[in-house]
Structure formats: C-alpha cells, structure tokens
Amino acid sequence: MRTALLLLLLLAIAAVPGSLVPQRSSDPNGVTQYFASNPDLAPVLDNFQMFDVYTSAWFSAVYLLLFVSLIGCIIPRTKHHLEALRARPPRTPARLSRLAGYTERALPVPEGSSVEAAAEAAIARAATQLKKAGYRVERYELRGEASVSAERGYLRETGNLVFHTALIGVLATVAIGGGFGFAGQRVVVEGQSFVNTLAAFDSFNPGRFFDPTSLEPYRLTLDGLDAVYETQNPDALGQPIDFTARVTVQGSDGEPAARTVKVNEPLRVYDTDVYLLGNGYAPTITVRDPDGEIVFTDSVPFLPQDKNLTSIGVVKVTDGLDEQLGMVGFFYPTQTTLSSGAFASSYPDLVYPVLTLNVYAGDLGINEGTPTSVYTLDPTGMEQLTGGKTGVDSLELMPGETADLPGGRGTVTFENADPDAAGGEYAKSVPRFASFDIHHDPSQGWVLVFALLILAGLMVSLFVPRRRLWVKAATRADGTVVLEYAGLARGEDPGLDRAVAEFADAHASPVE
Template identity: 25%
Template sequence: MIAPSPARPAIRPAARRPIAPVRWLGRAWHELRKMRTAIILLAILALLAVIGTLLPQLPQNPRGVMGYVLRHPATAPWFARLGLFDIFSSWPFIITAVLMYTSIGASMFIRVPAAWRRAMEPAQRNRGLWAEIASIVFHASFFILLVGVIYGKAAGFLGNVAVVEGDSFVEARANYDNLSEGKLASEHAGFQVKVDRFSASFWPTGAPKDFTSQVRIYDGGRLVDTKSIQVNHYVEYRGVKIYQAGYGWAPTLRIESPDGRVLEDAATIFVGDPQFANGVIKTPSAGPPPEQLGATAI
C-alpha cells in the first residue's frame, strides 16, 4: 500500500522590493506627514523671517540695500543669490513654506477622518477628542492665514517714494518712484501727505538710533490728521499703510551762470546709504543748444 505524499505548501514568489528612489520617496512622504516635521519647518520659516528683519529688504528699503552692498562687498553677493534682500519672495522661504503647508495638509488629511470616526462613536468621545479637534482647528488656521496673505498680495500694492522735508506727496499711481501692484488692486486713494519736520538721533558710534517724521494728512484739501511716523510705527489712512523705510540727504543746490542767471535752486535728493549717498544734477538751460550741464556728487 502506497501512502499519499503530504501536500506541499504553495510557494509564493517573494515580494519584489520597490526600487531605491521609490523607497526614498516613500520614507520622505512618511516623514513629511508627521506633525513634528511641520513644527521644524515652521521654526525654519521663523528664522528666515528674523533674517528679513536684520537685513534691509528691497521692497521696503532699496536704498538701504544699496548701502549694505557698498559696505559689505564680500557677503552681499551671496546674500543676493539666496534672495535674502527680499526674503519673503526668496526660494528658501518659498520652498520651506510649500513643504510646511504640504506637511500640515497631509497630516490633517489623516487626522480629520480619524477624529470624525471617534466623534461618531460614543465610547471614544471622551478620550482626548476635544484636544484633537483643537489641534486640527489650530493647524487649519495656517491655511486661513495663507488665504489672507494671497488676497493681500493680489488686492494690495507696495510703493516707494522719497519726500523732501517740507514737501508733500499725493497718493496716486504716477507719483511713486517704484510701484508693485497686485492683480486685484483698486484705484489709489488720492490723499496728500505733507512732511512738516524730520528728526534723527544717533548712537555714540554714529549708527542711526531712531528717525521720526511729523506729517499732516489732507483729503480733498481738508486737514484730517496729524501723525508722527517712526521706525516700525506706521500711519494708516483709508486702508493705506505709510511706513518710514529710511532717510537720506536733500541739500539745496544753487547754480548760477557767469552772467548771474539762476540755473538751479532746489533741493536735490541724494540716494543710497546716507554715508555713501550720491545725487545727480542736470540743468538743460546752462548753455546754448545743444550744450547742457550735468554733474554727479557723493
């Protein structure tokens, strides 16, 4: 009698391991979904924002950037390549922000359904459910903040203008030295700002300590407010925030021809860092056509 041979277990082919790049991407995605990763990325964003407060920024203070470049010829080119003179538009800030929002979104994609299932089960409601909901609401607020920033960029504008002490500036598109407007920006308010007085104080080393502008705001020819603008203390009127980004020199230059004619007698704005500021004077009527007088000074 021949006994039947025992049945052999089915041999399954070994599962193929994913190729190395796929494994790396899977691990990276697994780490990115962790809330710890989002917190680390948020800390990096905060550090970049601090750098933006220590270095002059092109949108707010182009003359300060020019002065920094003149004073630090070794480090300024590297900072410029990294975009540190316009930190909120630089590639390190944008990449970090995208990764942070991706991390928060991926984490919420997992946590929100889990919290919903716990809320639907009475036995699970008292086990840290409200703490989980509070955490989800907190992280969702980052997306609300993102929407606000995007809308502010699209509906707002950023402009710079140099105003000499005693002169006025009308808030209109044509009066800015440089202007960047969002796609949804509305018409400008058209009010007038008059700079009555400017004062500056310095540390014993000669570095600027504070500078203040006393201004009056007119709207439709009527005085509506009198304000003091200081460093980090702006004035807001009709939705327009007026900052004082820097200061410089505007000496009154008088140029006369040999026969006594006054060719130029006005304040001339010198741009750049106050210690290295330079200005340009042009008097087309200095001589017979096509002769002109032009000069540059530091």
Template identity: 35%
Template sequence: MRTALILLALLALGALPGALLPQRQLNAGKVSDYITQHGWWGQLLDKLQFYDVYSSVWFSAIYVLLFISLVGCLTPRMFEYAKQSRQQPVITPRNLARLPHHASSTVDVPVDDVVEAAGKRLRGWRMVVRDEEDGARTISAERGYLRETGNLLFHFALLGLIVAIAFGKLFGYSGQVAVIADGSQFCNSGLFAYDSFTPGLKVDGTELDPFCIKVNSFKATYLADGQANSFDTDVQYQSGDALSSDQWQHYNLQSNHPLRIAGDSVYLLGHGYAPQFTVTFPNGQTRTKAIQWNPSDLTTMLSSGTTTFDPPDTTDETELRKHQIAITGLFAPTAVFDGTLMSSIFPAPNDPAVAVQVYVGDLGNNSGYAHNLFTIDQSMVDQGRLVQKAMRNLKLGQEITLDDGTRIRFDKALEFTGLQVTHDPSEGYVLVFAILLLVGLMGSLSIKRRRLWLRVTPSGDGTVVEVGGLARTDQAGYGEEFTRLSAGLLTGKDT
C-alpha cells in the same frame, strides 16, 4: 504628518539664504555689489534665485507642497475626531487593579446610591453607566477631548495663516519714498511716485488707494552721545472726498506709530538731510534745488550725494549737455575740520557744512542707462565729457564762483523723511489666525486626555467600590487628580 514635518524643515532651510544673502527686493544695489565681488559664484546664486528667495520657484514649491500636506493631514483627522466625539466611553476593564492608577474600598452604602453619588462627583466628565451580569454597576468616564480640538485648531490656524500670507503677497504692495520736510507733498497716485516699489503678483501699480501726505516738519532729539532719542514728523493727509478740496488733517507720525489711511499704513522709515544750493548763472538767472543725500554714517549723519542743475533757456540738446552742473560730495550736520578734510561729530544740524566738488559737462542722463541718484556717472568723467571745475568746503551762506562767472551758494540744510507705504489686505486675517494658532497650541499642550472607571459590586460585607484611572497622553499630573477623585468616590457619598 511625517511629510509635513519634513516640508517644514525644508521651508526653514530654504529661508536661510533670505537671511544670509542680500535680497533684490530690499536692496538691489547690494545684490549687484555682491555678484560683482563673488564672480561666477555670485552669478550662479543669481541663476538659482538665491537673491529672490521668497518669490523663487523652489521656495514657492515648498510652500505649496506644505499647504497640500497640511490639508492631507487635517482631513482624515477631522473625520476621525468627529467620529470619536460621538462615541461613548469604552467599557470598564475586567481587572481594574492592572491599571496604572487603582484604589478600592468597602462601604455600607447601597450600589445605586454609590453610583448616583459618583455621577455627581464626576460632573463635567463624559460618562456612561452600565450594568454587568453579576449585579455590579460601572461608570466609564473620560475627560480632555478639547486637547484634540486645540490640536486641530492649531493646524487649521496654521493653514489659514499660510493662505492669508499668500493672499497678502498677491494683492499687497509696499513702496518707499523720501519727502523733504518743508511742506512737500507725496500722493499715492502710482508706482512712479515712489523711489522704490515692490508690487504684489496681482498689482500693476495703476489702481492704488488714493491719498496725499504733506510733510511739514521733522524733529529729531538725540542723547549726549549722539544716539537718537525720538523722531517726530508733523504731517497732514487727505483721502477720499477730501482730495478734491483743500481739507487736510494733522497727524504726528512717529516710529512704530504708523498712519492708517485709505486701507494703507504709512511708516516713518528713516530720515536724512537735503542740502539746498542756489546757482546763479552768468546771465543772472538763478536756480534753487534741494535733494536728499544718502546718510553714510548713521551715528553722525555724515551724508554723501549729488545735486544737479540744467542751464536755463537752453533748447539745443548738444549745448545742454555741455553746460550741465553736478555738485557732489559730503554733507556734515555738525562739521569738524582737520585741515581741509571735513567730517561730522554729531547728527543734529548744529553747524552744517558741505565739502563739494563741482563738475560741468554732460551728466549722461540721456545715455539710456540707469544712474545712481547719489553719485555722478564716472564714465562721463573718464571720457572727459564731465570735467571738475572747483572743489571747496562751504558753510551756510558761502559760495563758489566758477571761471565763467557761475556762482554756487550753499543756502541751508533741509531734512527729509523716508516713508514706507504698505498695503496688506490680509493683515487682519493674519492677526486672527495667529491668535487662534496660539490658543490652539496652548489648549493642545495644557489639556490632558484621561479616563476613569468605577465598578460598584454588592457583597456580603457591604458594597465593594473599585476605581481605576488611565492617562491617554502624558501621565504627569494625573496621579494627584486621581488620588483626589478616588478619595471621594471610595466613600460612596456625594459630600
């Protein structure tokens, strides 16, 4: 037990870095920034797996050792409890007056009648009646065996909880994806359908539970100060045999009201805006595109991002890289201007506008390196391969015309929803073990082990009745119970 307590303390201590430091599974970008800002210290923490605490070798070692320690604690206790449960209560001490609780009286009731009446009063106690050599008769009674039952239940539930959580980490997964609320669809077909995906140790992303979700609309309501009041997402979903047909079911997806489908849970994780732009090229062809921009201020939903376009009818890779377009900047759902500077004063799309910079050239998409979805590759700008051609504030319907005749129009502001899909095959077991853990804890704390002895001795003046009591654990509260019981037992009657 001492080892288990030490390991529990180490587990709590080991979890502290997971709460204080950015974790790669939650936000890899923040981890990279933290390492860059802290130099060699940040790199050392990375080597020690402090940015992947809950999947690190040292945290897993503490976890496994705690599991082994719990098994080592519970196994002998279980056999000892089984042995004690078959034993009879201990014999009555010779001198009951030395016990913490004692009372005696003399009655004119026969010995056998006193013992019989006491047996009725002690119904529910585990007791045994014994005869002594001097003609006296005794009763040994015990109560509160369920305290140890609750204690064992608590520890076995804790053990089961650890196993269930480990099972969930092996075979569960979670992923996040942003879906524009204009009828766009998301299908749980593989890890490449997600913006970010965290698989379990035994999950490779090839056998996910199949289902599809269509996000029709998103509606947010706000208080007068801009604080969010409610989020409602109108979605349609299909799974199983319905995937091969056009049968959809409606669901109103809200915060803390996930959609349960195909063994997975779909949560409404967040929302934002996706400004839609239409580019008209000099040859008259048009391209329309809307992609989510990242909210940089959750109070006013001022967002930043980048929308890119490739020129049409261009198969030459060299020419393609010379004429790619990037529209980058800020989006304000309720715009306010201070001269040429734009900001947002309210999160609802009351007066949307964008402050954009338009770049033309090579976006660096084929450089072989990962790129941030919301920004342009600054190295391409530094090399002169991506050149700024225009900068302007645009409201709905306004457009920019570049030197070559290309026109860029800000069409509208669509909303997107951030969805999180979670598959945890152990969540039902975790709930059961958590409930059992609480039940066991309540039992072990509320139930008290106590013993009571009764000696009935015949004498010339009548029958001497002695009662003694002892609390096996905490004595608090047993004095009142003993006083109440002894008051009835000393009368020698069952009324």
C-alpha cells in the same frame, strides 16, 4: 506632522537672509547702496534672489510645501477626531491596577442595603459625578462586576486642529493679500508732499492681481521730522532715542488733518499703512550758470553711511550749462577732521554742518533714455574737475555759502534753509527727509482673526488635559467588594494621579 514641523523650521531659516541684506520690496535705497558698497558680492547674492527673499523661488517652494503638508496632516486627523467624538468610551480594563493613579476605596454599604445594591448605587453615582465633571460616560458589566468608563479632553484635539487650520488660514490670507495688495516707497523732504498715485512712488511693488485704479488719492505732506539723540550719557552720545515725522494728510473729500508717524507706530490712513523706514538730510543745492541764472535747485536726499549720519548724495545738472555736470557730495552734520586728514561726522545732529563736492563734467549717460539711479553717478567718460587726483581741492561749503565751479562754469550754493537764525546756529539750516513705506494689505483683518484662532487653539491644546477615568466595583476572592479607581493620560498630564485620588475621595465618602 514631523514633515510640517521640519518645513516650518526650514521656512524660518529661509527667512533669515531677508533680515541680513536689504530687500527691494521694503528698502530699495538700501539695495542700491548695497550694490554700491559691495560691487562684487551684490551681483552674486542677486543671482540667488537674496534681495527678493520672500518672493524667491526657493522660499515660495518651502512655503507651498508647508501649506500642502499641513493640509495633508489636518484632513486625516480631522476625520479621526470626528470618529472619536462619535465613539463610546473604551471598555473598562480587566486590571486597573496597571494604570496610573490606581487606588482602592471601601464600598460604603448603607444600613439595610445589600452589597450588590450598594455597588450598583456607587457606580450610578460615579457616572452622575463624572458627567457633571464634563466626562463622556458609558456603563459596562464584566463577569458580574459593574463599572463606568469616562473620557474627556476632546477639546484638546479640537484646539490642536483649530491651531493648524488657522495656520493654513494665515498662509492663505497672506498669499491672497499679497496678490491684491501693494507696497510702495517714497522719499519726502520736509515741506514737500506725496500724492498716493502710481506715478508718485519712487518704487512700487504691486501684487499679481492689483488694480492700479483702486488707489485712493490722498496727499501726505511732511511738515517736519523731529529727531531726539542721547546727550546726557557720554557712553551713548548721539544714539537715536526717537524719530517723529509730523505730517498733514488730506483726501479728495476731506479737510487736512495733522498726524504723526513714528518708528513701529505706522499711520493708518485711506486703507493704507504708512511706515517710517528711515531718514536723513537733504541739503538744498543751487547751481547757477556764468550769467547768474539758476539752472538747478533742489533739496537732494543724501544717504546716511554711519550712525553719525555721514552721508553721500549725487547732484546731476542735465541742462543749462555748456556741458552736463555731475557732483558727488559728502555731507557731515557735525564735521570733524580725523588724524588722517579726512573729514567725518562726530554727531548726527546739525552742530557744524559741512558739504563737500567732487565735480565731474561730461555726458551723464541719460540722453539715451537708459534709466539710472539718482543716488549714484557713473563717472565713465566724464572729466573729474575737483578732488581725487586732480590736484584741485573739493568744494567745501557751509549753509549759506557759495563756491565757484571750476573753469568758469558758474557757481554752486549750499542754501541755508533757516536764514533768520543767528550766526553759528544751524539747527534748522538743512532740511531732513523721511523714507516712507506705503503698504496696502486687504487681508489684514483676516490675518488678525486667524492669528487669534491660532492663539486660542494653542492655549486650549496646551491646558486642556485629555484623560480617561474608570471606576469599578471589584469582587475579591474572599467575596468582599471594593471600589477601584484608575486613569489613563492621552498625552502629557502630570495632574492625573491627583485627579484620580481626589475623585476617589469625593466619590467614596459616605452619602448623607
């Protein structure tokens, strides 16, 4: 048991890194951003599997050792417990005065009865009362002194074994569920849809035994994402209060149904759980060639960098121009200028949205077929046209504005998603995106069952006392007979002394 407790503590410590750095299984975008923000530290952490903590070799080793240790603990304890259930209560000790709660009571002798008969009747009555109280009872006779030995509380050890067995059940079902389940992530912009097929996920982490044909297709459309921020308390201005993703779900054999997904309130649909992981803005950007033909238009998710949603995004124009273009953009929902002259966002909602773009021309490095992240741009071998040391200001746009690309390469437009709004109103001018985690775990029901068994076993093991109780008709040196009572706790039992005294009072009272 000491080994199991030590391994359980070690497992808890081993899980800590999973909450300190983003995990590929739940936040692949966060991992990408971590590599971009910490180019020296991230590869070192990756070598130690810090971005895959819960599937790492060292975490799995602790997990399996705990599993084996618990089994090694339960088997001998179960055998011992079964033997104890079949065993007789132990013999009455010769000296009850050495035990807890020891007390004496005078032997009530009814009129016309002998002391021996009264003692026998008292012991028989004690056995009956103890049985009614849930004790296992055994009569003993030692040196002519009758006694009864009683024991109860076997349910305490049963609860303890149920607790540990159910813990193994949780470990086993989580492992099995991980093998047959999957976790996938998808970023969806307002007005766009996601279809539950393998090719539609941005990232997908299947279990070892997962069958791709088992995916049940359904369509999830993000109708809107409502964000509520603190506006009354000046000390917490802009703090998020609530995020609600309004979605429409439609299966292959059903009607569209409106649903909502909130933080910590996932949507259960078609045997999958849909979690709302994060959100941000997705400015709609259109690039036209010198002839005015559209060569690129899309709502591009920008990754938030701070609490006021200063965000970074990348636009890659691969075709339609004389050479490929890459643009690194910074989006400020409420643009303000710092004392240093740099831009920042002072509030996370759309009050004064501004988009700045640094433009690069050259080879984007995607023609060779090498996969690249849509959230990063490698400027190696590309010519920077605006921003930085070029001497040319970054392109600066507000919703609905258009700017010329350097060198007559065409134009770029920051589209206004709400063109009917009055001037200066930007509440709906930029679409938002939601990052969803779609999770399937076939073991959830069993995990719930074992979790309830863990709780029940723990409650029983904590609140059911394991105790022994003895009653003996003891003969003193002067020939008088008294009733002796004593108990013994098998574990923590602060109420034992009181229980012995109460039983002695109830038993030794005159029989009507």
